[in-house]
Amino acid sequence: MKVACILGPGFEDSEFKQPYDALRDAGHEVTIVGLEAGQKLDGSKGNETATTDLAVADATPEDFDALLIPGGSSPDKLRAHDAPVAFVKAFFDQGKPVLAICHGPQLFLTAGTHRDHRLTAWKTIQVDLKLAGAKVVDEEVCVDRNLVTSRQPQDIPAFIRESLKLLEQVPARR
Amino acid sequence: MKVACILGPGFEDSEFKQPYDALRDAGHEVTIVGLEAGQKLDGSKGNETATTDLAVADATPEDFDALLIPGGSSPDKLRAHDAPVAFVKAFFDQGKPVLAICHGPQLFLTAGTHRDHRLTAWKTIQVDLKLAGAKVVDEEVCVDRNLVTSRQPQDIPAFIRESLKLLEQVPARR
Numbered sequence: 577m578k579v580a581c582i583l584g585p586g587f588e589d590s591e592f593k594q595p596y597d598a599l600r601d602a603g604h605e606v607t608i609v610g611l612e613a614g615q616k617l618d619g620s621k622g623n624e625t626a627t628t629d630l631a632v633a634d635a636t637p638e639d640f641d642a643l644l645i646p647g648g649s650s651p652d653k654l655r656a657h658d659a660p661v662a663f664v665k666a667f668f669d670q671g672k673p674v675l676a677i678c679h680g681p682q683l684f685l686t687a688g689t690h691r692d693h694r695l696t697a698w699k700t701i702q703v704d705l706k707l708a709g710a711k712v713v714d715e716e717v718c719v720d721r722n723l724v725t726s727r728q729p730q731d732i733p734a735f736i737r738e739s740l741k742l743l744e745q746v747p748a749r750r
Numbered sequence: 751m752k753v754a755c756i757l758g759p760g761f762e763d764s765e766f767k768q769p770y771d772a773l774r775d776a777g778h779e780v781t782i783v784g785l786e787a788g789q790k791l792d793g794s795k796g797n798e799t800a801t802t803d804l805a806v807a808d809a810t811p812e813d814f815d816a817l818l819i820p821g822g823s824s825p826d827k828l829r830a831h832d833a834p835v836a837f838v839k840a841f842f843d844q845g846k847p848v849l850a851i852c853h854g855p856q857l858f859l860t861a862g863t864h865r866d867h868r869l870t871a872w873k874t875i876q877v878d879l880k881l882a883g884a885k886v887v888d889e890e891v892c893v894d895r896n897l898v899t900s901r902q903p904q905d906i907p908a909f910i911r912e913s914l915k916l917l918e919q920v921p922a923r924r
Binding site for chain 2: 586649652655656682685686690698699700703704707708
């Protein structure tokens, strides 16, 4: 499967690196999509760096089977721009798997896609989601149809397990 | 006037330093309140550092006349803990001046004080506030009774001007 990983400045190190590695180890192709192509990004904890493969303005959601959204400051930085918000919305509109952890669901609030699925998020974002009318649970991982969400770094094993399971179940893009 | 400045990791450098300096230059006493006392904090842009004077768990809202909330990652880091949220709520409950810029109003969402005043915030937080039922404007500064809010570093001169004006108007604590 072709997976887009949308990433911006200040991503949470382990929430990017561990799912990214696990998806690739399982045979999926992961493309890092950012505000610009070739942008070097540092994790907020200084443990990981990443370089974007593709600018979101040049990325076509139809070219991907699924979307991965790591947490940290990255989702809030991305949602200040129109292109990443439209990119995220397209995966929901097309019913494709979306895998989001921690602050990732901040992008759903801006995209207006937060009310269609049961979901979880980092505890501060759970409040914003509830106030916006979303169906929020406080569990290590929440799977609702095409959406997998988790709260924090400690939840990464469950997040990876359910993400890989979902990707096995859905048909790949022709 | 005695002003509490609530500050956490990753504060936006200029949104802390410029209002902090302006309030002190105008003769106000500013106490930096954080998660711990004596905590050294770095600004997100690496231009400023600050050391907290007092732990929020030991701070008494009744000892202060007004509250300053700089932006950056600081408000979201703070609102993951109960004590800063209760501290912020107390200033609203007591009708004291609250001066918040950028991501500052994230604390209002968690404190449940976002619906009582017209306000502005950083553009991504404007979305969260609107979805939560707040009366949001997109202006460089918004003054509604005891609340002064601004959106971003470019708005700092207007934020400082209206904050100082409000502090001149309200009576000091006994």
